[in-house]
Amino acid sequence: xxxxxxxxxxxxxxxxxxxxxxxxxxxxxxxxxxxxxxxxxxxxxxxxxxxxxxxxxxxxxxxxxxxxxxxxxxxxxxxxxxxxxxxxxxxxxxxxxxxxxxxxxxxxxxxxxxxxxxxxxxxxxxxxxxxxxxxxxxxxxxxxxxxxxxxxxxxxxxxxxxxxxxxxxxxxxxxxxxxxxxxxxxxxxxxxxxxxxxxxxxxxxxxxxxxxxxxxxxxxxxxxxxxxxxxxxxxxxxxxxxxxxxxxxxxxxxxxxxxxxxxxxxxxxxxxxxxxxxxxxxxxxxxxxx
Amino acid sequence: xxxxxxxxxxxxxxxxxxxxxxxxxxxxxxxxxxxxxxxxxxxxxxxxxxxxxxxxxxxxxxxxxxxxxxxxxxxxxxxxxxxxxxxxxxxxxxxxxxxxxxxxxxxxxxxxxxxxxxxxxxxxxxxxxxxxxxxxxxxxxxxxxxxxxxxxxxxxxxxxxxxxxxxxxxxxxxxxxxxxxxxxxxxxxxxxxxxxxxxxxxxxxxxxxxxxxxxxxxxxxxxxxxxxxxxxxxxxxxxxxxxxxxxxxxxxxxxxxxxxxxxxxxxxxxxxxxxxxxxxxxxxxxxxxxxxxxxxx
Amino acid sequence: xxxxxxxxxxxxxxxxxxxxxxxxxxxxxxxxxxxxxxxxxxxxxxxxxxxxxxxxxxxxxxxxxxxxxxxxxxxxxxxxxxxxxxxxxxxxxxxxxxxxxxxxxxxxxxxxxxxxxxxxxxxxxxxxxxxxxxxxxxxxxxxxxxxxxxxxxxxxxxxxxxxxxxxxxxxxxxxxxxxxxxxxxxxxxxxxxxxxxxxxxxxxxxxxxxxxxxxxxxxxxxxxxxxxxxxxxxxxxxxxxxxxxxxxxxxxxxxxxxxxxxxxxxxxxxxxxxxxxxxxxxxxxxxxxxxxxxxxxxxxxxxxxxxxxxxxxxxxxxxxxxxxxxxxxxxxxxxxxxxxxxxxxxxxxxxxxxxxxxxxxxxxx
Numbered sequence: 001x002x003x004x005x006x007x008x009x010x011x012x013x014x015x016x017x018x019x020x021x022x023x024x025x026x027x028x029x030x031x032x033x034x035x036x037x038x039x040x041x042x043x044x045x046x047x048x049x050x051x052x053x054x055x056x057x058x059x060x061x062x063x064x065x066x067x068x069x070x071x072x073x074x075x076x077x078x079x080x081x082x083x084x085x086x087x088x089x090x091x092x093x094x095x096x097x098x099x100x101x102x103x104x105x106x107x108x109x110x111x112x113x114x115x116x117x118x119x120x121x122x123x124x125x126x127x128x129x130x131x132x133x134x135x136x137x138x139x140x141x142x143x144x145x146x147x148x149x150x151x152x153x154x155x156x157x158x159x160x161x162x163x164x165x166x167x168x169x170x171x172x173x174x175x176x177x178x179x180x181x182x183x184x185x186x187x188x189x190x191x192x193x194x195x196x197x198x199x200x201x202x203x204x205x206x207x208x209x210x211x212x213x214x215x216x217x218x219x220x221x222x223x224x225x226x227x228x229x230x231x232x233x234x235x236x237x238x239x240x241x242x243x244x245x246x247x248x249x250x251x252x253x254x255x256x257x258x259x260x261x262x263x264x265x266x267x268x269x270x271x272x273x274x275x276x277x278x279x280x281x282x283x284x285x286x287x288x289x290x
Numbered sequence: 291x292x293x294x295x296x297x298x299x300x301x302x303x304x305x306x307x308x309x310x311x312x313x314x315x316x317x318x319x320x321x322x323x324x325x326x327x328x329x330x331x332x333x334x335x336x337x338x339x340x341x342x343x344x345x346x347x348x349x350x351x352x353x354x355x356x357x358x359x360x361x362x363x364x365x366x367x368x369x370x371x372x373x374x375x376x377x378x379x380x381x382x383x384x385x386x387x388x389x390x391x392x393x394x395x396x397x398x399x400x401x402x403x404x405x406x407x408x409x410x411x412x413x414x415x416x417x418x419x420x421x422x423x424x425x426x427x428x429x430x431x432x433x434x435x436x437x438x439x440x441x442x443x444x445x446x447x448x449x450x451x452x453x454x455x456x457x458x459x460x461x462x463x464x465x466x467x468x469x470x471x472x473x474x475x476x477x478x479x480x481x482x483x484x485x486x487x488x489x490x491x492x493x494x495x496x497x498x499x500x501x502x503x504x505x506x507x508x509x510x511x512x513x514x515x516x517x518x519x520x521x522x523x524x525x526x527x528x529x530x531x532x533x534x535x536x537x538x539x540x541x542x543x544x545x546x547x548x549x550x551x552x553x554x555x556x557x558x559x560x561x562x563x564x565x566x567x568x569x570x571x572x573x574x575x576x577x578x579x580x581x582x583x584x585x586x587x
Numbered sequence: 588x589x590x591x592x593x594x595x596x597x598x599x600x601x602x603x604x605x606x607x608x609x610x611x612x613x614x615x616x617x618x619x620x621x622x623x624x625x626x627x628x629x630x631x632x633x634x635x636x637x638x639x640x641x642x643x644x645x646x647x648x649x650x651x652x653x654x655x656x657x658x659x660x661x662x663x664x665x666x667x668x669x670x671x672x673x674x675x676x677x678x679x680x681x682x683x684x685x686x687x688x689x690x691x692x693x694x695x696x697x698x699x700x701x702x703x704x705x706x707x708x709x710x711x712x713x714x715x716x717x718x719x720x721x722x723x724x725x726x727x728x729x730x731x732x733x734x735x736x737x738x739x740x741x742x743x744x745x746x747x748x749x750x751x752x753x754x755x756x757x758x759x760x761x762x763x764x765x766x767x768x769x770x771x772x773x774x775x776x777x778x779x780x781x782x783x784x785x786x787x788x789x790x791x792x793x794x795x796x797x798x799x800x801x802x803x804x805x806x807x808x809x810x811x812x813x814x815x816x817x818x819x820x821x822x823x824x825x826x827x828x829x830x831x832x833x834x835x836x837x838x839x840x841x842x843x844x845x846x847x848x849x850x851x852x853x854x855x856x857x858x859x860x861x862x863x864x865x866x867x868x869x870x871x872x873x874x875x876x877x878x879x880x881x882x883x884x885x886x887x888x889x890x891x892x893x894x895x896x897x898x899x900x901x902x903x904x905x906x907x908x909x910x911x912x913x914x915x916x917x918x919x920x921x922x923x924x925x926x927x928x929x930x931x932x933x934x935x936x937x938x939x940x941x942x943x944x945x946x947x948x949x950x951x952x
Contacts, residue, residue: 006659009489010408013400017460018416024438024457025423028431035433044433091318104573105322108329111569111576112562113518115535119542119558120328123335123551124348134347168325172577225427228520232539246521249429254525259433266429277425281418477746480640481673481734485687486661495686499677 029270036263044259053264063265066243069155070272073244074223076159077166081219082212084163085170090200092171093178103175106168114165118232121161122148151241154234158226158242161233166222170215177211178204213280220276224269245269336360336556343551359552363560367553369540372529376557379537383517383564385448386533390455391512397456398463398508399501403493405464406471407479417468424461431458432525439526446528454526455516462515463508466579470504471497503575510572511579514565534561589652591616591774592637592742597646599629599636599798606632607798610646614776614791619768622778623785624795625821630778631746633795637776638744639663651741666735667744670751672727674719674734681706681715684733705733708767725756732767745777749784761787782822786810794818811939816948819870819941825918827870830911831945834863843869845911853890853910857937860952867951870941873905876917878925879932887934894925906931 005012036053038045057063088106092099109117124130127146135143147153181204189199227246234242236251243251245265253262331348336359338352346353365375405417435454436445444450474497482492523533532540538561542554569576590613599607607629614620622630635641637648639660648655655663674683681702688698706712709729719727728748735743748764749757765788768775779785785792786806794801794809794817802814813819819827835842841857879889895914896907899921906917906925917933925931942951
């Protein structure tokens with residue numbers, strides 16, 4: 001008995017977490033998947049009824065907006081944050097004396113809640129009293145900056161706020177990547193007389209491919225989960241112009257009482273995440289086993 | 291330091307070099323302004339009176355510093371029908387975050403220790419399952435979790451929120467500790483086994499004393515995540531148990547009365563202070579957590 | 588008296604991969620057993636099995652006459668020194684050494700006494716309050732030894748303990764371990780990939796390859812009578828010359844013909860060995876090929892050989908030539924007259940010659 005305990009202690013320690021993960025992650029995903037195939041509305045039903053919820057979902061103009069917004073927002077957010085992050089990292093990599101302080105300033109938004117970020121930007125972008133009013137007050141009477149209340153432009157305010165929050169983090173990732181490049185290669189290039197910019201474009205940046213991948217994974221993860229920011233900044237409005245799948249799901253689940261729609265939209269979100277994460281995790285775990 | 295420094299020579303090139311240097315600093319400074327401006331606006335707005343906000347501009351300093359907005363935000367502002375400010379919700383957040391952080395860190399440390407040092411058949415599968423759990427969009431578990439909390443009698447309670455945060459924090463805490471412990475040679479465990487120490491003794495006497503840096507990283511990461519959480523807070527709380535992020539959103543988006551931007555900003559700063567404070571005193575650990583959470587293995 | 592360590596028919600698999608195949612070894616009290624072989628030969632796995640850190644798949648193992656198969660490491664009465672030393676980083680040297688006693692609940696006064704004894708034995712007294720991070724490689728090594736010594740176990744296990752030291756320190760510590768063994772009269776099992784360590788330390792050597800024991804014997808047996816081509820090639824530096832040759836029986840004599848490029852074959856005669864197949868590989872140690880001009884004991888046969896390369900190594904000079912299509916090394920006197928490109932008269936001593944079957948690689952004589 002004691003011998004059995006001795007050899008199985010590690011498994012026993014892991015067991016509660018294992019059970020928890022099985023139930024609360026995989027069991028719950030299965031539950032949601034199941035319910036997404038039923039006619040559930042206010043209360044869950046458990047008779048499978050095909051893809052009716054998904055048909056409803058893709059017939060809904062609101063979901064259409066939310067889904068398109070995800071790709072528009074995701075594309076702009078990821079692209080700009082990566083470019084900005086990489087540029088800042090390279091600028092900071094030039095033996096800047098105040099690097100520590102500057103890095104701290106660039107990165108602090110990442111410590112804030114997206115609700116705080118949304119609240120701040122909502123005030124700044126507010127056309128009546130914010131940036132627009134301020135610039136007008138400086139004498140530019142015709143200046144308009146009403147993206148926040150313009151259904152066609154409001155999604156871009158979400159992009160701005162999200163970039164403001166996350167680009168410093170991308171910079172930190174890239175900076176760590178720049179610092180981990182083999183110094184001897186750089187020295188060799190310098191001895192060969194290769195100009196600094198070529199050292200970056202031809203040697204350092206290509207060797208950071210894994211960092212690009214990591215940054216992409218993290219940013220797309222943030223983009224897909226983005227919920228707080230939209231709630232605080234635009235509330236999904238004007239109308240439902242800035243809805244994302246995350247806000248759509250929440251509205252269906254907790255305001256409209258449409259469990260079927262909530263479940264099917266959540267499953268779509270999950271499939272998008274899977275499409276990005278699974279190949280990544282697979283390659284990560286594979287390469288570790290070798 | 292990547293140290294791709296300029297090694298050009300000659301006085302003609304020196305001028306270019308100095309100009310480049312200045313350009314560099316100006317660029318960096320402009321970006322610093324971009325990141326600082328919202329914080330600056332928040333702080334100045336929170337010290338202005340509503341009249342000054344309506345007449346003045348966004349980035350001017352307050353003509354007259356007033357703490358009224360802070361007082362209101364802390365103890366008087368209305369979140370829906372309640373008008374107690376963010377104070378009770380701030381304490382809710384504290385009561386959720388502290389136990390959830392400690393429990394998830396402790397379990398994560400044990401899990402990481404097992405996965406990294408007591409490898410057995412299936413341990414890697416377990417780790418892969420956990421890792422995967424870090425990445426799911428939580429929307430996919432919201433509905434069943436709401437029902438489960440109801441069944442457990444924890445719906446709308448603070449213990450319920452602690453439970454949710456512990457469960458969904460385990461993936462990351464396990465990952466942090468596993469990646470830290472996996473770099474410790476397994477000969478250490480072997481030596482301790484030969485010395486007669488058992489599973490818990492080895493953890494307690496050898497691994498835990500080694501773990502201070504990763505404990506700090508994990509605590510900071512978990513605290514930031516849990517304090518800043520909105521999704522679980524808004525989904526699984528009720529009127530008296532909401533965390534501060536939910537209360538802040540309710541204050542800002544409450545449709546009753548005049549829009550008091552100064553109060554909104556003061557409330558936002560209050561909600562942000564704990565994590566900002568942690569960031570300022572332990573920034574390096576914060577960054578390590580962020581990068582550890584994204585660059586695996 | 589029962590052997591201090593006895594292993595019978597031990598097998599060890601990882602899944603379907605066989606790591607150790609039918610291991611049979613026994614040592615007596617006071618033996619110094621060295622497990623030697625190239626990396627991946629299973630020697631460290633075997634040591635871990637002896638320690639109880641790895642379960643065995645089948646077979647028997649006894650320490651001090653007691654069955655150990657299902658006994659956990661702490662109850663095997665062993666102590667182990669690891670390659671990375673595995674010192675507990677957060678504990679001082681003193682705590683590192685006494686940790687095992689503390690875990691076992693030994694009286695602090697006795698702990699103190701044993702610590703004093705060990706630190707005196709290993710001269711680590713001044714280091715006792717330091718952390719492992721503040722020690723040099725050699726000091727860490729000593730502490731790791733101290734942690735093992737303080738246990739006073741039935742059996743000491745060493746897993747490549749010197750491989751992380753620089754060359755000079757390695758030789759010093761080797762001598763010290765040997766002295767320690769002689770002073771304590773303790774039984775030791777020692778894993779290394781370094782055949783010189785094996786030769787100098789062991790009273791008994793186990794040569795392993797691919798999870799299979801190739802030969803067990805005293806250092807002299809292993810060196811002089813290698814059981815197969817692998818052992819012949821692996822043990823000794825420079826390695827034994829393994830030269831393909833043809834044999835011909837001529838009355839009471841065996842004639843050995845070694846082909847050469849661009850000149851007549853060398854014919855050597857062996858009066859003691861008979862009944863060899865026609866194709867053999869003959870194994871000659873470099874020291875059994877010497878300058879013919881220098882007087883030598885024993886029976887030698889001379890031949891002129893064209894030297895390709897001359898490598899002075901201080902005490903000796905190595906000369907490399909082509910015989911039987913192989914590079915053959917001769918260990919010559921430091922003041923040899925051999926010059927690269929020129930012929931040199933060499934004396935071959937077949938007193939300790941080995942013959943191997945080319946197909947199976949097994950020893951023939």
